[in-house]
Amino acid sequence: MMNQAKSVEFFFDFGSPASYLAYQRLPALAAECGAAIVWRPMLLGGVFKATGNASPVTVPAKGRWMLNDLQRWAQRYGVPFVNNPNFPINTLTLMRGATGLQLRRPEAFAAYCDAVFRALWRQQRDLGDPAVLSATLAEAGFDAADFIALVSEPEIKARLIATTEEAVARGVFGAPTFFVGSEMHFGQDRLDFVADALR
């Protein structure tokens, strides 16, 4: 007999520093709650376009506060975090990569997420530059030509669009967003509500 397994859906975009912090914290939290993580790579730019929301950095004073705030959370969590001066970047290729690997090579998905999040939010790399992206992928053991072929597949492109549209339809307006069943929580600063929902 199997019980219905507990799970939390994690909608994220690599370009969101709060998604990075959530990514660092969620596995331990989910394990503690006996819950599985359902990884939902989405395109935050598409979410913004569909909902009328915008990056916090479009309000300069909010962007300045947010940097300090993220540093305080990183310190509280004991997680390294270095702001990326190239932020915000276009994450379309990166999110297609996550979508593609999740579908075609699920065993490589974690290594890819780790390499991309680390490059953006610890190593200050400009992953919008194809040469930097190639080098980052190569370091993590990914073949650049394979990667380009993967992110060019129409099915992968369509799947990322579908996930993003599903997110919007379910009420997502930013990243990271978590669902426990139909209960939605927005922001890495709501992880304790996520834990409450899982317990």
Place this chain on the structure above:
Amino acid sequence: MMNQAKSVEFFFDFGSPASYLAYQRLPALAAECGAAIVWRPMLLGGVFKATGNASPVTVPAKGRWMLNDLQRWAQRYGVPFVNNPNFPINTLTLMRGATGLQLRRPEAFAAYCDAVFRALWRQQRDLGDPAVLSATLAEAGFDAADFIALVSEPEIKARLIATTEEAVARGVFGAPTFFVGSEMHFGQDRLDFVADALR
């Protein structure tokens, strides 16, 4: 010999439900930290205009999430909170009232804040309606004619503008915002950072 007293500045607007939650929690937190609260009534609409920020409810999906989120915080805090269907309202007169009482009748400031916050976030009153405002003030022991005279004083109007401009100059973009010295925290969900800063 006197020590330099610890204090936290609390920039707020009655029209902000997160300011209401902070208002409910801050006194106990400040007392626990041995800190004084410096009340800084400001005009949130003026802050939005100056910074390019906007109410979260301007993004409908964010507004829907925010209502659920505020209820979860209220429940965690054990604070009654009822959403106000008249939200957002123009709080200019209300904030002038807070500014005026703080200056001219500081002994009545707390009763006024309590009556206005309660009317807006527990009693669902439309304080944008002058008759409802008069009735609310009367219940709390304020004379309507005195109040109108107070909020019409040029010095009071100018003082609210000055506080709002000071807030913006110091980096405020929303409400509630707290300062412990020059360290700024935004949001009722950052009260534990405020407590850390005070300890």
